[in-house]
Amino acid sequence: MEHDLTIICDDVRYEVGHKVTLVGIYDEALLLAKFPARISKLCIFQRWKGTVQPSRFRLEVKGKALGTTVSVVGERDESNYNPAATRAQLTVAFSPFDVLLAGECEFITYLGEDSSPSHVHRLEFRLDPRAEAKSR
Secondary structure: OEEEEEEEEEEEEEEOOOEEEEEEEOOOEEEEOOOOEEEOOEEEEEEEEOOOOOOEEEEEEEOOOOOOOEEEEEEOOHHHOOOOOOEEEEEEEEOOEEEOOOEEEEEEEEEOOOOOOOEEEEEEEEEOHHHHHHOO
16 A cells, blocks of 8 residues: 555544544644653554455654654454555554653554564654743
């Protein structure tokens, strides 16, 4: 499959009518008031294009900001599987999500049994300059 879209956000909600609501979308950085920090929930939403849909995925999250690698393995929801579909969605929620210090984090997606990443998405965790100014 070909990567189409990755969004990091606070929540992903599947609505009636096959709609998806993404809440609190982050750009290239997530600003925090202090480090270490605990984020109550952090979600990754991905959309993939193609006719060959793998039955499993692995998502690794690692980087200087975390201190340790977090790995999630998931399988296709066979009850919603449509072999004629040309798009697939992948959603993972981390709750809580702990950030030790400022720095970059990588969300690395492996589709199927591939040992090479299918996609790498980077997000930086930064100290919020407004919080830094208040502490002075």
